[in-house]
Amino acid sequence: MGFYEVTLQLLEGFKTTCILFALTLAAALPLGLLFSMGSMSKFKPLKWLMKTFVWIIRGTPLMLQVIIVFYGPGLVHVGDLTLREFLVLHGGMAFDRFQSVLFAFIINYAVYFSEIYRGGIESIPVGQYEAGQVLGMTRSQTFFRVVLLQVIKRILPPMSNEILTLVKDTSLARVITVLELVKAAEQMTAQYGLIWPLFYIGAFYLVFCGLLTILFNLLEKKLSYFRG
Amino acid sequence: MDGKEMHPILQVEGLGKSFGKVEVLRDISFTLNKGRVLSVIGSSGSGKTTLLRCITSLEKANKGKIIIGGETVFDAENPVKDSARERRRKQLKTGLVFQSFNLFPQYTALQNVTLAARLAAKESEAYKKDRKAAIEEIRARGLQILSDVGLSDKADFYPWQLSGGQQQRVSIARALCMKPEILFFDEPTSALDPELTGEILRVIKQLASTHMTMVIVTHEMTFAKDVSDEIIFMNKGVIEEQGDPQIVFENPKSARLREFLNKFTD
Ligand SMILES: Nc1ncnc2c1ncn2[C@@H]1O[C@H](COP(=O)(O)OP(=O)(O)OP(=O)(O)O)[C@@H](O)[C@H]1O
Ligand SMILES: [Mg+2]
Numbered sequence: 001m002g003f004y005e006v007t008l009q010l011l012e013g014f015k016t017t018c019i020l021f022a023l024t025l026a027a028a029l030p031l032g033l034l035f036s037m038g039s040m041s042k043f044k045p046l047k048w049l050m051k052t053f054v055w056i057i058r059g060t061p062l063m064l065q066v067i068i069v070f071y072g073p074g075l076v077h078v079g080d081l082t083l084r085e086f087l088v089l090h091g092g093m094a095f096d097r098f099q100s101v102l103f104a105f106i107i108n109y110a111v112y113f114s115e116i117y118r119g120g121i122e123s124i125p126v127g128q129y130e131a132g133q134v135l136g137m138t139r140s141q142t143f144f145r146v147v148l149l150q151v152i153k154r155i156l157p158p159m160s161n162e163i164l165t166l167v168k169d170t171s172l173a174r175v176i177t178v179l180e181l182v183k184a185a186e187q188m189t190a191q192y193g194l195i196w197p198l199f200y201i202g203a204f205y206l207v208f209c210g211l212l213t214i215l216f217n218l219l220e221k222k223l224s225y226f227r228g
Numbered sequence: 229m230d231g232k233e234m235h236p237i238l239q240v241e242g243l244g245k246s247f248g249k250v251e252v253l254r255d256i257s258f259t260l261n262k263g264r265v266l267s268v269i270g271s272s273g274s275g276k277t278t279l280l281r282c283i284t285s286l287e288k289a290n291k292g293k294i295i296i297g298g299e300t301v302f303d304a305e306n307p308v309k310d311s312a313r314e315r316r317r318k319q320l321k322t323g324l325v326f327q328s329f330n331l332f333p334q335y336t337a338l339q340n341v342t343l344a345a346r347l348a349a350k351e352s353e354a355y356k357k358d359r360k361a362a363i364e365e366i367r368a369r370g371l372q373i374l375s376d377v378g379l380s381d382k383a384d385f386y387p388w389q390l391s392g393g394q395q396q397r398v399s400i401a402r403a404l405c406m407k408p409e410i411l412f413f414d415e416p417t418s419a420l421d422p423e424l425t426g427e428i429l430r431v432i433k434q435l436a437s438t439h440m441t442m443v444i445v446t447h448e449m450t451f452a453k454d455v456s457d458e459i460i461f462m463n464k465g466v467i468e469e470q471g472d473p474q475i476v477f478e479n480p481k482s483a484r485l486r487e488f489l490n491k492f493t494d
Pocket of ligand 1: 250276278
């Protein structure tokens with residue numbers, strides 16, 4: 001195995017890593033907003049349901065959640081079928097390995113994002129809403145024209161952190177043998193006794209995170225024209 | 229009495245407000261005529277802010293009636309469910325200047341002043357016909373008001389680039405841009421360094437000279453005496469004394485008011 005072959009094979013794994021990252025982000029960003037609205041709801045049962053859900057998702061390891069989503073349906077019984085068989089029969093759908101990981105990631109990250117959104121929204125002084133109201137603006141005008149950008153500015157640092165963590169969390173997919181970047185390197189260690197690919201993939205993560213950091217810094221700079 | 233004084237623009241009748249079991253306002257009644265300036269004084273916790281918040285719809289009173297310009301905008305006995313448009317129209321009869329400014333940090337002074345007017349204009353006929361002209365008209369109005377409060381050179385500054393006094397003047401301009409019938413101030417100088425209060429008081433005086441109807445909650449007694457046509461002294465949620473500033477300040481009837489005023493002459 002030369003450098004070229006190793007690189008090609010790692011790129012295969014890196015592709016899975018990137019897809020998992022991108023799809024998780026694309027789905028969890030909006031889903032998190034929905035969750036945060038749930039946990040800020042004035043309807044108490046929904047609020048408590050959401051709080052319990054947040055507690056469970058944040059209180060258990062993501063790796064465990066991935067394992068449960070993948071193996072769970074094959075072990076739980078509905079009548080004399082397993083849940084997996086039941087789902088295939090009636091809905092035609094059962095998660096494959098990648099989909100299981102993706103599902104667990106989206107839920108997990110949406111929950112973390114929702115807590116960041118909630119913190120951001122609740123940190124905006126009521127005076128901003130009241131100023132909007134006395135000026136005759138509607139609630140949604142006040143939210144979208146006044147509050148939102150302030151929230152974005154405030155949540156940018158914790159969101160950046162969370163998104164960088166996501167890059168590295170993608171490596172958890174290997175617990176159910178999804179061939180992402182770390183798994184790809186591990187295979188080479190197992191098959192050819194090569195150690196250096198493990199260090200080599202470290203560079204992949206570093207570059208990926210480095211580029212994201214530059215992007216976040218640019219965004220932060222863009223929003224630095226105002227304070228508050 | 230000249231003709232102007234014959235037109236009550238604000239009538240508050242038997243207003244009451246409780247937070248849970250705590251009665252914060254009790255049977256508040258007064259009338260204010262167009263173009264007059266009313267100052268509301270009273271010790272901390274007497275309900276001054278709550279009164280302003282009830283009249284400006286930030287808080288919902290439990291009892292009584294509020295009539296502005298002859299139109300009942302609140303009646304506890306006859307609650308009405310207004311459409312969003314109706315609510316906005318009633319809301320805009322009053323303007324409110326907050327103690328803590330509450331400027332929108334991501335907008336420049338001019339944008340702060342014109343934002344609400346621009347959003348409201350979107351529903352108007354003029355806007356649908358000629359968008360550019362409508363926006364330009366609002367912009368010109370905003371600039372004019374900013375120059376009226378002495379900030380023509382600060383139009384493109386963001387709030388953080390302005391002093392407290394300048395920020396408060398922007399917030400006054402912002403309220404004025406919506407052309408309220410009555411402008412309310414809740415301790416407009418309390419968040420400011422003493423040397424900056426003067427510029428705000430000057431702006432309010434200047435507004436008074438243009439016959440803007442105003443209600444000012446303040447702890448600046450000299451100013452209240454100077455600028456007001458009427459004074460209300462509140463104590464524990466009721467109007468303890470009201471009347472002409474000369475009389476209220478020189479010859480207070482109530483012992484509480486005498487005690488209150490003494491604190492300011494020390
Ligand atoms: N949202 C609220 N919930 C419960 N109690 C409140 C609320 N707002 C005000 N109060 C109470 O109502 C009373 C009157 O408060 P208010 O703010 O109107 O007084 P104030 O005259 O403006 O005082 P200050 O001079 O300190 O501004 C106070 O006892 C206060 O604790
Ligand atoms: Mg107050």
